Amino acid sequence: MSKIKVTIWNEFVHEQEGGALGVLCRQWYPQGIHKYLAGVLAADDLEIRAVSLDMPEQGLPDALIEDTDVLMWWGHVAHSKVDDALVEKLAARVCNGMGFIPMHSAHLSKLFRRLMGTSCTLHWREVGEKERIWTVPRKHPIAAGVPETFTIPHTEMYGEAFDIPDDGKIIFTSWYEGGNVFRSGVTFQRGNGKIFYFSPGHETFPIYHNENVQKVLANAIRWAAPDFRDDSFVSHTPQPLETVYSENPLEKIDTSALHKTL
Numbered sequence: 001m002s003k004i005k006v007t008i009w010n011e012f013v014h015e016q017e018g019g020a021l022g023v024l025c026r027q028w029y030p031q032g033i034h035k036y037l038a039g040v041l042a043a044d045d046l047e048i049r050a051v052s053l054d055m056p057e058q059g060l061p062d063a064l065i066e067d068t069d070v071l072m073w074w075g076h077v078a079h080s081k082v083d084d085a086l087v088e089k090l091a092a093r094v095c096n097g098m099g100f101i102p103m104h105s106a107h108l109s110k111l112f113r114r115l116m117g118t119s120c121t122l123h124w125r126e127v128g129e130k131e132r133i134w135t136v137p138r139k140h141p142i143a144a145g146v147p148e149t150f151t152i153p154h155t156e157m158y159g160e161a162f163d164i165p166d167d168g169k170i171i172f173t174s175w176y177e178g179g180n181v182f183r184s185g186v187t188f189q190r191g192n193g194k195i196f197y198f199s200p201g202h203e204t205f206p207i208y209h210n211e212n213v214q215k216v217l218a219n220a221i222r223w224a225a226p227d228f229r230d231d232s233f234v235s236h237t238p239q240p241l242e243t244v245y246s247e248n249p250l251e252k253i254d255t256s257a258l259h260k261t262l
């Protein structure tokens with residue numbers, strides 16, 4: 001079986017910054033988020049290339065674009081530096097079948113917005129609050145082996161309203177300690193290409209060190225590959241189709257004022 005050719009693109013700016021932010025980022029990603037992900041996602045069926053904006057041709061020469069089955073994208077402060085011509089080339093490749101996985105603040109990348117046709121804006125807050133992620137479908141290849149719910153102890157909040165098109169299929173939804181909710185994992189199809197947006201991944205928290213986050217990205221690569229076949233996944237554990245009484249709340253509930261007369 002031929003390997004899936006994965007290209008992880010990173011603007012690679014925060015990790016090289018001076019000051020406290022750079023120190024925080026390098027604490028978790030000393031070689032950059034792209035190199036870190038290339039390491040933890042390495043597997044026999046994948047050929048992973050890690051590239052960045054500061055490389056010749058912004059890291060994505062034509063030969064590499066043609067040779068890529070799945071493109072992963074991390075960007076935040078340098079979206080505007082990405083050449084429009086490159087964005088058009090990549091959008092055409094996605095429509096011709098290349099998988100695309102925009103991560104975290106890539107919601108505002110030129111390529112994601114180009115493919116969505118909407119502003120992709122959202123609400124956000126960065127105080128390091130808890131995020132609880134829920135798997136929405138009972139069975140989906142991207143959620144294979146991922147718990148029905150798991151938490152990230154400290155995250156950046158991305159909240160609704162998220163201006164993406166209605167044709168997205170929601171795979172994960174998130175609740176935040178501060179009360180916001182968000183469609184944190186959504187799939188789209190554009191032409192022959194599959195797209196999976198996944199929001200966890202703020203640069204100053206060790207979110208890509210989380211094993212469930214890594215599992216989601218590993219699954220998403222296989223799912224987004226052009227020749228993906230659902231029966232190649234053996235780790236499905238679909239939940240039984242029954243209505244479940246959730247006796248024990250997952251977060252603190254305060255009912256002290258219930259039934260009290262005024």
Ligand code: ZN
Pocket residue numbers: 104105156201202203
């Ligand atoms: Zn962030």
